[in-house]
């Protein structure tokens with residue numbers, strides 16, 4: 001056990017040191033390059049092969065055909081393991097990992113999202129409608 005005098009000097013030293021932790025959520029950590037956060041679906045790249053559905057270990061994804069060669073996706077993100085197996089399996093790079101990790105919510109149903117088709121000129125889709 002340390003002597004009180006030595007402890008006091010360490011306490012005084014630590015008063016002037018920078019804290020080792022970040023003041024989250026006021027200061028946010030930048031995620032490392034290969035961080036696996038929320039999965040994004042790029043609708044216009046999808047060919048509807050459903051390999052992602054087959055390979056997802058948590059049954060998160062549902063691919064829906066809405067027109068000839070046009071597909072939308074439903075994601076139950078409350079069940080996602082963020083393993084990125086779907087990204088690995090997709091032959092068309094339709095799915096991508098994002099650095100988004102702030103998904104905590106009091107309303108679990110808000111994590112169920114549908115990626116709708118957008119006009120052809122736009123390249124990325126964002127979740128627009130919640131599935132209740």
Ligand code: SF4
Nearest residue numbers: 046047049050052090
């Ligand atoms: S694996 Fe890729 S291309 Fe195939 S249905 Fe899933 S998202 Fe679409």
Ligand code: SF4
Nearest residue numbers: 056080081083084086
């Ligand atoms: S990251 Fe893993 S659990 Fe989540 S949708 Fe993709 S395959 Fe399924």
